[in-house]
Amino acid sequence: MAGGKLSLSASSPRVDFHVDMGNPFLNRAADGFLTIGAVAVTKVVAEDTYHCLRKGSVSEHTLKETFKKMCKEGAYWGAVGGTYAGMEYSIRRIRDRNDWKNALLGGFITGALVSAASKKSRDEVVKGAITGGAVATAARFINHLG
Structure with missing residues (x-):
């Protein structure tokens, strides 16, 4: 029986758009x-x-x-995306490290802020913070798999 190898490659279209706000x-x-x-x-x-x-x-x-x-x-x-990106960047600058903990903390803060801004109960704010941190951390790990 002959052996074979299957290799797939996909690339997404890239649109470069840059906004420079001076900060x-x-x-x-x-x-x-x-x-x-x-x-x-x-x-x-x-x-x-x-x-x-x-x-x-x-x-x-x-x-x-x-x-x-x-x-x-x-x-x-x-x-939500802008808040997370700003939080993660700020935490990276404060900690002077670029690791998964920045994603965790950025997601945690963003989840809490979004839940609190939606006038949720304290329990919902905590759940939003935990969910935000978990999703951001998982995304960070998945992003760095390949």
Whole structure:
């Protein structure tokens, strides 16, 4: 029996977009806002396109509602992404280290802030902080696997 090897390679398109606000903290926060906000907008477009295709029609009202959802989700998730990017950068500068603990602390603080800003109970704020820290740390580890 002959042996074989399968190798796959994929590369995503890259769009270089740089905003220079004159301050590294603000640059990171703006980049996080734009990156995660764009992901949220794309999610809304994909979901609403599916619903329109399934329904078989598109109306002006549907387009207006989609645009509103794009703005709302983009702004919300962009704010979360910008907050996390700013927190993680600040913690890295304070600790003078670049390791997984920065992601943990940045996610923890961001999760707590987002939950508190949403007027959640104390237990929900703690859960949000733990979830934020866990997700950020897991993402950091997954990012560094390959």
